[in-house]
Amino acid sequence: MKAVTWHGKRDVRVEEVPDPELKEPDDAIIRVTSSGICGSDLHLYEVLGPFLSAGDILGHEPMGIVEETGPEVTHVKPGDRVVIPFNISCGRCHMCGMRLYAQCETTQVREEGMGAALFGYTKLYGQVPGGQAEYLRVPQAHFGPIKVPEGPPDERFVYLSDVLPTAWQAVEWADVPDGGTVAVLGLGPIGQMASRIARHRGHRVIAIDFVPERLEMARRHGVEVIDADDADDVPDAVRQITGGRGTDSVIEAVGMEAHGSPGAKFAQTLAGLLPGGSAAPLMARVGVDRLAALTAAIEIVRRGGTISVIGVYGGMTDPLPMMRMFDKGIGLRMGQAHVKRWIGDLLPLVSGDSDPLGVMDLATHRWPLDKAPLAYEIFQKKQDGAIKVLLQPAA
Numbered sequence: 001m002k003a004v005t006w007h008g009k010r011d012v013r014v015e016e017v018p019d020p021e022l023k024e025p026d027d028a029i030i031r032v033t034s035s036g037i038c039g040s041d042l043h044l045y046e047v048l049g050p051f052l053s054a055g056d057i058l059g060h061e062p063m064g065i066v067e068e069t070g071p072e073v074t075h076v077k078p079g080d081r082v083v084i085p086f087n088i089s090c091g092r093c094h095m096c097g098m099r100l101y102a103q104c105e106t107t108q109v110r111e112e113g114m115g116a117a118l119f120g121y122t123k124l125y126g127q128v129p130g131g132q133a134e135y136l137r138v139p140q141a142h143f144g145p146i147k148v149p150e151g152p153p154d155e156r157f158v159y160l161s162d163v164l165p166t167a168w169q170a171v172e173w174a175d176v177p178d179g180g181t182v183a184v185l186g187l188g189p190i191g192q193m194a195s196r197i198a199r200h201r202g203h204r205v206i207a208i209d210f211v212p213e214r215l216e217m218a219r220r221h222g223v224e225v226i227d228a229d230d231a232d233d234v235p236d237a238v239r240q241i242t243g244g245r246g247t248d249s250v251i252e253a254v255g256m257e258a259h260g261s262p263g264a265k266f267a268q269t270l271a272g273l274l275p276g277g278s279a280a281p282l283m284a285r286v287g288v289d290r291l292a293a294l295t296a297a298i299e300i301v302r303r304g305g306t307i308s309v310i311g312v313y314g315g316m317t318d319p320l321p322m323m324r325m326f327d328k329g330i331g332l333r334m335g336q337a338h339v340k341r342w343i344g345d346l347l348p349l350v351s352g353d354s355d356p357l358g359v360m361d362l363a364t365h366r367w368p369l370d371k372a373p374l375a376y377e378i379f380q381k382k383q384d385g386a387i388k389v390l391l392q393p394a395a
């Protein structure tokens with residue numbers, strides 16, 4: 001089959017690789033029809049090279065048709081249309097019992113000291129081949145796959161694998177009071193959807209980015225926007241339109257390569273410290289200031305408010321203004337999305353006729369798998385109006 005494989009910094013290719021096969025009784029094989037490229041893939045593309053091996057198959061946002069199932073998979077069968085959550089969880093361990101699926105104890109990557117295994121996300125997260133491919137082996141398929149109805153286009157459902165549950169959790173963790181105000185930093189796919197979900201739940205949303213098409217898309221969905229390139233001081237610009245106090249909550253949807261931070265320096269530091277053994281201690285040793293968005297969030301949030309960090313960070317963060325955070329009494333929540341936990345809230349919103357979250361207005365590119373190298377490039381450089389790119393193997 002064809003698959004998108006990693007070969008080095010900013011070097012992804014489409015290659016012929018062996019078809020996946022059932023290995024465990026609770027595996028399934030999916031024929032992929034759509035697969036997103038995510039901001040999290042950009043960390044692999046640019047920064048996290050030391051944790052990848054040439055030939056690793058990328059992608060963690062797939063949907064498709066079940067081809068084959070092992071004997072222990074009973075809730076889906078060949079022919080079913082399914083979306084695959086990006087984290088792999090068993091549904092029956094202690095953590096899954098608490099609906100903390102991103103911390104599943106059955107799939108957690110103990111040797112790296114990490115949480116639940118993820119598709120297409122390096123040896124840190126279990127070295128599971130990803131879903132930017134024609135076919136995908138799905139472990140723990142007795143639990144993971146989300147069955148979706150036939151008929152509507154893939155774009156109705158594909159974001160259930162990551163973008164929508166991640167954005168939903170970002171809003172939940174932000175703890176916005178009824179009728180309150182939330183600032184969203186970063187208007188990539190995650191920030192777009194977090195903004196729309198917050199609007200849907202009746203909050204005032206002020207979002208910040210500097211990419212014109214992304215600001216414009218947010219504006220279309222009832223979001224007030226601040227162009228970070230126009231504002232001398234973003235926190236001050238937010239305070240000016242919130243009675244001087246800042247917002248009740250802030251969602252940080254940017255992550256570690258924030259504009260204004262020396263992300264390139266981080267990449268060099270990591271590359272210079274190539275790990276011999278386990279990668280996790282290495283990650284913990286690397287300390288570089290790349291906190292532009294998080295620092296802004298700490299200044300934007302009102303006293304006693306909450307920051308929900310959904311952007312991905314790696315390594316040590318240095319320095320965090322702890323006195324400022326303590327004195328302001330800021331609440332801070334973060335982490336990987338517990339995908340399955342939010343599907344009951346989200347499936348009805350994407351299944352009806354009305355499309356209240358506007359999921360049909362997010363993808364800017366629907367490209368065949370062969371165009372993956374260019375797709376990664378335009379998504380990273382924010383060229384050609386790219387906001388969300390879907391790879392469609394059969395296209």
Ligand code: NAD
Nearest residue numbers: 039040186187188189190254255258259311312335336337
């Ligand atoms: P993206 O890269 O398209 O979006 C990031 C946006 O932030 C871009 O639009 C960029 O212009 C903007 N930005 C950069 N620096 C900024 C700054 N200083 N201030 C304001 N905006 C700034 O990616 P995405 O797909 O939307 O993902 C966003 C983040 O969420 C990534 O870090 C990704 O890894 C993370 N993520 C986390 C989870 C999770 O489970 N926690 C799941 C999916 C994605």
Ligand code: ZN
Nearest residue numbers: 038040061162
């Ligand atoms: Zn993703």
Ligand code: ZN
Nearest residue numbers: 090093096104
């Ligand atoms: Zn589990």
